[in-house]
Amino acid sequence: MVFKTMTKIKIATWNINSVRLRIGIVKDYLNQFAPDILCLQEIKCQNEEFPSADFDELGYKYKIINGQKGWHGVAIVSKIPISETAAPDFCMNSHSRIAAAKIGENGPTIHNLYVPAGGDEPDPAINDKFAHKLDFLDRMEKYYAQNHGDTIVVGDLNIAPHEHDVWSHKSLLNVVSHTPIETETLERLRKGGKFIDIARHERDEKEKLYSWWSYRAADWTKNNKGRRLDHIWVSDNLLPNVDITSFQILRDARSWEKPSDHVPCSVEIEI
């Protein structure tokens, strides 16, 4: 009989909308909520511009940074050892939208994704950005259909798949992030990859869950017009290791000073 020592770790994902501008609230978050691994999207800087020293100070000495000038960019920072693994090729435009790592010696692989937002017009024939988003999803579907198990997918998927992942299903059916082609494709590829959507697992499907609120509202709390764009999925074989009750969407972070329009989401898992 071989015994495996399990360690519970906390994994968080946050679209930070410029890590340099918001490094202060990132450090506040790390100090208060102490995830072992934080996956960031929209770091909006090149690798050499990433504020590594700030993360080092707080013990996040393992980093995988995939930045680019000005736009997009993702990073994984960790207190526990992680090692970079080949990122799947989901982006036809070679943007920095994916970082992949193996956790520990024999832990699961984590994919930190920033799916293209897709522009305003939900028609790939007239909107290249929407075509890019659909192509990205198509590549995800093909990859995850053939690579099962021991994988955690996190990030800003820029799609709110369910009726109660948006403030108004009817109003948003033709709005990019909630169109049927997006929501159906995302659900199909998730199921094809045998992933569990942690936020919706064992939750009432009628419970409204949001992780993003637009900047274009004088008071985001007034009408609460949010969408659940940020996700944590785990391979079905990892589900028994997940502490479902630990799942958190840190809504309060939307009210922090100079906030991102997204808030951190986290879950704890034994590895």
Next chain:
DNA sequence: ATGGTTGTTACACAA
């Protein structure tokens, strides 16, 4: 029904 904000960058653009 429309327009509303933000960050990076360079004098728009993506979100």
